[in-house]
Amino acid sequence: MSTLLQPTPDTGVPYRVRWAITDAWTLTTRETSHWLRQPFEMAVGLLFPIMFFLMFGYLIGGDISVPGGGDYREALIPGTLAMTMMFGVETTMTAMAADTQKGVTDRFRSMPMSASAVVMGRATADLFQSALSLVALVLCGLLTGWTWHDGLPSMLLALVLLLWLRFAMLWIGVWLGLVIRSTQATASVQILVYPLAFLSNVFASPESMPAWLGALAEWNPVSATAAASRELFGNPGWGGDSWAAAHPVLLAALWPLVITAVFLPLSVRRYRRLSR
Amino acid sequence: MTSPTRAVHAEGLTKRYGGKTALDSFDLTVPAGTVHGLLGPNGAGKTTAVRILATLLRFDAGRAEIAGVDLRRDAPGVRRRIGLVGQFAAVDEILSARQNLFLFGRLYHLSRPAARNRAAELLERFALTEAADRPVGRFSGGMRRRLDMACSLILAPRVLFLDEPTTGLDPRGRGEVWDCVRDLVAGGTSVLLTTQYLDEADQLADRISVLDEGKVVAEGTPGELKAKLGGDRLDVTVHDAAALDRTAAIMARVTGGEPQRHDDGRTVSVPVIDRVSALTEVVRELDAEGVTVEDLALRRPTLDEVFLHLTR
Numbered sequence: 001m002s003t004l005l006q007p008t009p010d011t012g013v014p015y016r017v018r019w020a021i022t023d024a025w026t027l028t029t030r031e032t033s034h035w036l037r038q039p040f041e042m043a044v045g046l047l048f049p050i051m052f053f054l055m056f057g058y059l060i061g062g063d064i065s066v067p068g069g070g071d072y073r074e075a076l077i078p079g080t081l082a083m084t085m086m087f088g089v090e091t092t093m094t095a096m097a098a099d100t101q102k103g104v105t106d107r108f109r110s111m112p113m114s115a116s117a118v119v120m121g122r123a124t125a126d127l128f129q130s131a132l133s134l135v136a137l138v139l140c141g142l143l144t145g146w147t148w149h150d151g152l153p154s155m156l157l158a159l160v161l162l163l164w165l166r167f168a169m170l171w172i173g174v175w176l177g178l179v180i181r182s183t184q185a186t187a188s189v190q191i192l193v194y195p196l197a198f199l200s201n202v203f204a205s206p207e208s209m210p211a212w213l214g215a216l217a218e219w220n221p222v223s224a225t226a227a228a229s230r231e232l233f234g235n236p237g238w239g240g241d242s243w244a245a246a247h248p249v250l251l252a253a254l255w256p257l258v259i260t261a262v263f264l265p266l267s268v269r270r271y272r273r274l275s276r
Numbered sequence: 277m278t279s280p281t282r283a284v285h286a287e288g289l290t291k292r293y294g295g296k297t298a299l300d301s302f303d304l305t306v307p308a309g310t311v312h313g314l315l316g317p318n319g320a321g322k323t324t325a326v327r328i329l330a331t332l333l334r335f336d337a338g339r340a341e342i343a344g345v346d347l348r349r350d351a352p353g354v355r356r357r358i359g360l361v362g363q364f365a366a367v368d369e370i371l372s373a374r375q376n377l378f379l380f381g382r383l384y385h386l387s388r389p390a391a392r393n394r395a396a397e398l399l400e401r402f403a404l405t406e407a408a409d410r411p412v413g414r415f416s417g418g419m420r421r422r423l424d425m426a427c428s429l430i431l432a433p434r435v436l437f438l439d440e441p442t443t444g445l446d447p448r449g450r451g452e453v454w455d456c457v458r459d460l461v462a463g464g465t466s467v468l469l470t471t472q473y474l475d476e477a478d479q480l481a482d483r484i485s486v487l488d489e490g491k492v493v494a495e496g497t498p499g500e501l502k503a504k505l506g507g508d509r510l511d512v513t514v515h516d517a518a519a520l521d522r523t524a525a526i527m528a529r530v531t532g533g534e535p536q537r538h539d540d541g542r543t544v545s546v547p548v549i550d551r552v553s554a555l556t557e558v559v560r561e562l563d564a565e566g567v568t569v570e571d572l573a574l575r576r577p578t579l580d581e582v583f584l585h586l587t588r
Binding site: 111 | 330331332333334352355356358360362363364365366367368369370371372375379380382383384385411427428
C-alpha cells in the first residue's frame, strides 16, 4: 500500500511548474469550498460595500455636491469600488494569520508541495472573491441609476485597475498576516484600515479637508484608483489642481506597482524567515 | 522498498537564536518501528528539535537523517517520508473532515480518485466516518486531533513527529490519541513524540531523552531512567500528621537517605537500597516509638521523581 502512495520525486522544471499550478489551484478550491460552506458569511462580505454605498449615497451624502453639478451617487460607485479593493487587505491578512497561528502553514511547509502555491492559491482566491464583490456593487449601481458613459473598453480598463489595486493589497495582507500571526491583533489592524480608506477622495472632496489632510488624501493610492475609475467610467469627480488629481489613471497604474515592488519581496522574506 | 533500520538519526544538532542556544549538540537515534519520547519542561528545546527534523527550521550545526534521507541535502525527500502533528490541530475548521483529507491528499499529489479513497480509508481507521461530513469546527478536541493525525498519515509516512499531541485535551481525548499512536506503531510506523507529561512518555515510549535547556541530560528506557534514581522508594503514611517529623527522622536514620514529604502532609518517601531489611527496620522503629502507620509501600520511583531529579 505504501508504495502506491509514494509519489514520484519532483525532478525537472516542467514537473515542478505543473505541480506549482496544480497546488495553487487546489488551495484556491479550498477557499471556494469555504464560500459554499459559509454562504451567509460570503453574502455579508458581498453586501458590505453595497451597504457603504447605500449609507453614503442615501443617508449621509444628500447635501454633498460634485463640482460641475454631477450626481454624488455617480461619483460614489467608483469610490466605493476602490475602497472595497483596499479593504481586501483584511481578508488576505486574516486568512494568512489564521493559517499561520493554527499551524496550517507549518503543515504545508512540512509537505512535499510547492512552496509558492501557498501564496498563489490565496492570491487567486482573493482576486476571484474581489471580482465577485466588484460585480455585486456594479449591479447594485446599475439598479440605482449609475452607469458608465465612455464605452466598454474604458469600463473594463477601470475594472482592471481596481483589481490591480487589490493585487497590491494582497502583498500587504500576506506580509501583515505573517508579521502579526495572531487573530486577535488582526482586529486592531482592521480598525486602522478605516481612517486610511476615509483619508481619500472616496466619500468627500480632498479640497473640503484641511490643506495637509487634503494633500494626503489626494496622494492616497485608493484616491488614485477611485479617480481613475471615475474618469474611465465617465462619472463625475472632484477635480483639483494637484498633479495627482490631474493624472489619476497613471497614478492608479503606478501606486499598486510600487506597493507590490515593496511588499512582495517583504512577504517572501517573511515567509522564508519562518524557518529561522 | 528496503526499509532503513534507523527512522531518525541526528548528530550534534545545534540551533542558536542570537546568543541563546536553543538546542545544544543534540544526538538522537530512533530505531525503525519504535517510539522515542522527548521529555522536558517548556523551553527545553523539544519543539525546536522536532521542527528541525521536520524540515521547518534551519539548524546551525550537526547533521541528521530521516528514514535514511539527509535532512540538509534532500528536504523534499524528507517531507515525502514524514508526517507532522504540531501543537495545534492544523486542519481547516470550516471544511469537513473528508474535505480536509481530500485537500491534503491532493497537496500530497495524489490523484483525485486516490485522494478520495485514501480519505475514506483514514476516516474509517480513525473512527471519523460518522462525523466525516460535519465541519471540523464542531469537533471535540480529541476528534480534531485524530483528524490532524489522519492528515499527517496520508502518505503512510515511515516517521511520524508528534509535538505535544495531547496538550489541552481532556483525559478521554488523551486516551484516544494514545490508542492511535499504539495502533500506528503496531503497523510499523516510527514515532518521535514530545511531551511534558511523564505518564505519557512512560505509557508510549520505548526510549526517552530528557532535555533541559537545549541539552540531553539523560537517555534510556523508562525503566533505566527510573533505575538511575537509585532503586526503589519506601512510602510511609502516618495516621497522625503530628508524627510526621519523627517518622521522617526514623526513615533517614535507618536508610541513610533523604526523606521527602508529600503534599498530603502525612506521607514521607525515602529511597531504599536493601528493600526488605529497610522495610523491616523502619516498621520496628516506628512501632517502638508508638507511631501509628496507616499505609506502607515499596515501589519503583515515578518518572516525575526522575524528571525532577534530572532537571534540578
